[in-house]
């Protein structure tokens with residue numbers, strides 16, 4: 166039993182969000198990471214025809230007619246360079262051949278906690294200028310704004326430094342971000358460990374009869390992150406709610422009886438995300454558990470296909486066939502997997518994509534990129550929600566998240582489209598009260614065997 170998550174109600178936890186900057190391996194990995202980023206930036210600047218890369222961290226945004234700010238979200242182009250996710254009004258400046266610079270906003274402010282003084286594995290590698298007011302950044306940015314590729318949102322504009330987001334630079338940087346550095350993989354592994362602590366606490370809360378809201382709180386407590394720090398809103402769904410793909414309502418009372426539980430929840434680590442889904446049955450010896458087990462086994466198998474050269478579009482189509490085979494085995498559909506795919510019946514049960522790239526963003530960029538010079542690889546016709554159409558290459562990390570759902574709206578379409586005979590409706594009635602099943606891991610493509618980043622974190626926590 167791992168001591169760290171054996172008591173989800175222990176409020177004396179360390180602050181998991183405080184950087185553990187002393188880990189020596191992160192230090193070493195970061196040096197290599199930075200060198201890769203500099204090479205990429207050199208190439209991006211040369212392609213776009215600029216001399217400096219300038220990246221604002223972003224600003225606070227305010228609610229309309231109000232003085233309340235929305236949760237701050239750092240510019241991903243900024244956090245790609247720095248393990249800093251809570252320093253609005255700061256800037257990164259990179260000029261080829263020079264040491265990169267951080268303009269670090271640390272205001273005099275007695276209303277809020279101000280960012281700590283710069284510390285950690287990154288500081289030795291940057292010139293750092295501390296500013297107390299946002300406009301002081303101007304003194305530290307390059308002389309000629311017209312020679313800068315400025316990557317950011319319009320609200321970050323400061324004087325002449327208006328984000329111009331040159332397409333050639335963005336296309337190149339986003340495409341290259343698909344290839345994770347060893348530093349990034351290490352960050353993502355930590356994000357797995359955190360999320361797994363939450364998943365284990367969530368399962369315990371479910372088995373103890375907690376509501377969706379209670380399960381969510383148990384998750385956050387075990388991860389040590391609140392909703393604003395997680396990489397996306399927790400999906401915590403009991404019973405039929407599992408049929409809503411992004412169910413985020415968090416019911417305050419548990420339904421009676423509780424039959425099933427789907428949780429899709431991740432964690433953040435220095436700006437990197439994990440994205441994990443598990444599904445549980447209350448009755449672990451019933452037919453729904455058997456259906457979960459079948460999807461789980463298929464999911465493991467799909468993860469093994471994350472190999473260099475494999476076309477992700479094809480993996481998605483193969484997943485339709487596999488899931489249709491399971492539906493046939495369980496008597497839910499009466500036609501062959503091939504027929505279910507051809508008629509769109511499989512999409513009624515599996516209406517989303519097999520997965521997506523993941524990294525600094527939970528749905529990471531460049532899933533459709535044709536090359537680092539732009540262009541888009543289209544989705545296969547009839548699969549409008551697939552978020553990854555590229556061939557897999559070493560260094561990429563993708564999610565593999567097959568699912569089977571019982572969604573009335575989509576099942577009505579099957580009937581209306583003349584395919585009612587493909588389905589055994591008594592079996593739908595039997596499974597509808599359980600909602601749906603999704604199993605999701607994050608998997609790294611390598612030169613050889615794929616590396617499932619998620620499953621070892623569960624095994625480690627259970628040891």
Ligand code: GLY
Nearest residue numbers: 397429430440441
């Ligand atoms: N974790 C939610 C999603 O991938 O859409």
Ligand code: MN
Nearest residue numbers: 440564566605
């Ligand atoms: Mn996902």
